[in-house]
Amino acid sequence: xxxxxxxxxxxxxxxxxxxxxxxxERPWLGPFEALVDTGADATIIPESIAxxxxxxxxxxxxxxxxxxxxxxxxxxxxxxxxxxQTDVLNHQTMKRIRALR
Numbered sequence: 001x002x003x004x005x006x007x008x009x010x011x012x013x014x015x016x017x018x019x020x021x022x023x024x025e026r027p028w029l030g031p032f033e034a035l036v037d038t039g040a041d042a043t044i045i046p047e048s049i050a051x052x053x054x055x056x057x058x059x060x061x062x063x064x065x066x067x068x069x070x071x072x073x074x075x076x077x078x079x080x081x082x083x084x085q086t087d088v089l090n091h092q093t094m095k096r097i098r099a100l101r
Contacts, residue, residue, distance in 0.1 A: 005084035006033065015079045015086040021045065023053040036072070036079065036086055043071060 007013035020030030029052055076094040078087040089097070 001088040003086045005081075005086065006035075007084065010035075013084050017086055017088065021049055021053060023055040026053050029053060036077070038069065038072060038079070041069065 001017065003015075003017050005013035006016045015036040016033050017036055018031040019034040020028045020032070022028045029049060032049070076089040076091075078085075078089055080087065
């Protein structure tokens with residue numbers, strides 16, 4: 001998955017990805033453009049999306065861990081600032097990059 005940085009809404013341009021949401025068995029909503037903020041502790045979604053999914057607030061979920069860096073840390077993500085491109089890399093590409101270390 002690849003997406004250009006958003007330079008229309010952010011100065012300087014910001015990395016973004018296309019995302020979809022689902023809560024439990026409820027249907028997918030999206031795609032939406034999401035800002036990739038690697039310094040954020042938690043992922044924030046608009047309240048309107050949570051309401052449409054009828055998602056429970058984090059404090060009422062049994063194992064309500066916030067998503068943020070913990071979600072980003074599961075993705076082989078490339079933020080290419082000079083090219084202003086965000087990429088979620090496939091397994092083969094990531095394996096080749098790791099072999100270069």
